[in-house]
Amino acid sequence: MNQNPTWKYLLLVAVCVIGMVYALPNLYPSNPALQISLTNTDQRFVGTEIETITKSLNDAGIDIKKVENKDNKLMVHFADTDAQFAAVDPVKASLGDQYAVALNLAPTTPSWLSGAGAKPMYLGLDLRGGVHFLMEVDMEAALNKGVERYKEEIRGYLVDEKLKYLGVIREADDSLTIKFKDQAALDAASKKLTRQYQNQLSIEQVDATKGASLRAAITEDNLSNIKKLALQQNITTLRNRVNEIGVAEPIIQQQGLERIVVQLPGVQDPSEAKKILGATATLEFRMVDEENNAFDAQANKRTPIGSVLYEERGGSPILLKRQVMLTGDFITDASATFDQNNQPAVSITLDGKGARMFERATGANVQKLMGVVFIESKTDVSRDADGNIVKKTVNKQEVINVARIQEQLSSNFQITGLDSPKEAHDLALLLRAGALAAPVYIVEERTVGPSLGADNIEAGFNSVIYGLIAVLIFMLIYYRVFGIVANLALSLNLILIVAVLSLLQATLTLPGIAGIVLTVGMAVDANVLIYERIKEEIRAGMSPQNAIHSGYEKAFSTITDANITTFIAAIVLYGMGTGPIKGFAITLAIGILSSMFTAIFGTRVIVNMIYGNRRVEKLNIG
Template identity: 40%
Template sequence: MIFIPLWQRLLVALATVAAILLALPNMFYGRVEVANDARASIAQGLTSPELEADAGLWPSWLPSGLINLGLDLRGGAHLLAEVQVSDVYASRMDSLWPVIRDALAADRDTVGFVTREDGPPSELHVRISKPEGAARALEIVRGLARPVASLSGGGSSDIEVRAQNDLLIVNLSEAERAATDDRTVQQALEIVRRRIDEVGTREPTILRQGADRILVQVPGVGSAQEVKDIIGTTAQLTFQPVVQRTSNKDADPGAGNILVPSVDEPGVYYILDRAAVVTGEDLTDAQPTFDQNGRPAVSFRFDPQGARAFGEYTGAHIGEPFAIVLDNEVISAPVIQSAIPGGSGIITGQFTPEESTDLAVLLRAGALPAELTFLEERTIGPELGADSIQAGKNAAYAAAVMVVLFMIASYGVFGAIACVALAINIVMIFASLSLLGATLTLPGIAGIVLTMGQAVDANVLIYERMREELRRGASPVKAVQEGFDKAFSAILDANVTTFIIAAIMFFVGTGTVRGFAVTLAMGVVTTMITGVYVSRVLIALWFARTRPKTIVV
């Protein structure tokens, strides 16, 4: 009799039952997906007879976790975008201008009057009226420089300043540009992720590629254009002082100003101070709402810094117009009636309810720090995904049939037991994928097929050790025990090395390589469980039932 402690038998039984229950929802994928979506909508406060009916498509007492299907299995959109990091340089120069202007104005006796001149977007050109004060002006502006906030830029200043007679030219240093580029791409990556997450898309893949590119893969959407509509909108909100209102679209705004069209008033343009008082980056929340006339609007709230700047400006400019600018268009230019110290307000305009909701989503996610240029876009139809799934199934079925035939032909009853353990192994892999919410790709299916060969390889090692013990004259029970004990170290070594390779592929690789690595790593873990422990319990049960005097392996 093969002795296995009762707790080990119970643990194997519980693990097997749990794996079957966790993997079961994937057998009814469409039904469970509809039920999960309906329950999520009900949890958000929505209710209707249709939602209640959909929620009842799958019993609530059963697990409902599903394997997320990757882009190649479900269909969807693939986009590769390049972040135009140079756009940020111009924004930095615009934000520096008020600081430099005020610093130089404090020493007007030496440098004279200060004006901003036109120049390249990445440079700030400042002219002083007293050329003899250029040295003092250089000293003042250089005193505004700050250390570069990066490990590679330690000891460097963020700006460089040079003088050409009465003209000061300010630009970002090389170290600051490198640090800015890195921050810009990281910020764009996070904002793209938040925007896609806001609309509830399942398991998108959003990765940085190279120095300034972002890869976006979103399963389940109808076209790449849908994703571009979500992430391509800049939603850049600013609050800027109004200098003048005009109907001349070719009007010269003057140095330090910009000409911006009005959305609600065709043919009307506003000349605005280029330096914004506050921007969308100072927002902490934005929600769709309605104004006092019942028209769709968007309410907003600033962080403490933005609220302070907003309150100070509105308090000092009562009676003056103040433009709310969205994506370089004036959507509203109300006259300031009183100070607004609370840091909250409302954006009105010609919005539909859907547009106000979309705008609130974009503002909450934040403005993209720079424009995205889409270098590559592909839409993978669901039919192609279905073909990929069927091809993966066919490969898995063929592999399973070949493995079963080989194991039974080579090891008889013990081969059949190994095949039962293999089936439990595959169920455990699907259960693990469901439990962890991992994404299954076509290479992931290849990893599962490869696991089939690895799993029975463990049993082959065990059975060959059993044959050696039988040749030496060992009893059937002794042969089984020695086979498991002596083969364990070889099985462990083989699976540990495979797991290390899978880990390297996951952390170093991208996209499809990681999908393969995930299922391969899970297969290694489940193979150790089923190949050693489940197989041993099954053989012990067979021994207890048949009590053979001899065995043939």
């Protein structure tokens, strides 16, 4: 009775070894570092960058530990955060705008551990320091964009289907009124439009006394879908932009139906991040109206039919055709570069559809002037005297480039006329990352300093250690030999939690540490139930061997029920919670599963190894 088969020993030893290997990287502190990457991801480092970086930092009197190249990214290690922050400007100045410089933490894991795929856990914003943004999506703008899109689609569809109509008008309630010459034209269009926009638009005939007209309104289901897609596209775009500026381990996730949480660990100056995250930028390519005088149109405040009046960067007016040749939606890649005159430029790559459209448009207009319109929209948020949020959207449209089309253009070309390499870099970043589906504005902003993060790490670490020591002492005094077994299982449980979190590359936050501390206290519950059951069986006159067997067998169902209910609560917290709540739920769930293994299987193997297969007169269980 109470004997272990060989496979149980092997399994326990294997779990212990694997757990220790993957938990070990967390014992090696990370170095403050600068992460340097190329803004054009298709390029590679030329080999002279390390010398340039080292020289610039030596000239600035900043000591560095080492510089290494990992996955086409340079990591410059420093002894402390003061040197890390001081190094940002010299490095940026020495390398130029072709490189992105970001604050990071560089792991110091030994090569034999990293070779086995063992990595430390990521540290959250509250432990590492950085900036936190709560951003709200302007759903009114998303709806407005959807209505305008349907307006243009309906016009194009009616033309393609050769259905005659008088006009498509947007009403104050965001519905569309489609006017026809007579009832016959309306009936023909109604059937096709209803079939084309089924489940998207509700199409019905308006009062006949108002003429032959159809009313098209976005359905409730489609309206919800538009808002959902706008939120999802904005999350994707924001994640692309954060990746472009080189922030390591960012957290970008949905909160509620209209808000997005953006956490950027290691970033201490939020101004640059705010500029990139909140900008809605795109391009439009239009032909120049060379038949009419832009100065006359500006002076008379009368724009010719089919044209739009813009301003160039110098303030000069310019007339462009109303029809758009191409928009930035078809851009797949953009990188900052220099033209043949060594002036800043952006190299553009189009997708297949965009390339075909641009080929047709430019091929038909060789030797004519084309203008590039830069469109940027930002939403500023302030509060009035009553504390209410006031949103102000600022739209900026300017012609950044006018050039004569010398030949038919296709999928690759350059945009020139930019003021500086910095502007070229930012424009390329925004175009490469994609446009926001709707403007976003920041409703909450917090900055956590690195020193506070270090204090949080120390406080969290101490709470785990003190809690663990208190439980170990109690179990040792109260249950003696069996207490030692429970303490071994508890220590293994803590190692397994850290190992699993490291394997999953989870982000550890203060609530996550709280989950670990809670698990440390709860993990011995199973052993307390088992040991108290063993003591009851001994008091009832059962032999030590039978008491051990009965204690583990009869307490199992109670332990399972208690842990399953807690595990269900953790799942609900993860599914319905956000950010910190999810971190707490993950560590709690992992702790429950690992404690079930260590407290039931692990302690049983050790107890059987101590007391099994021999005559025992008395158990040293307190």
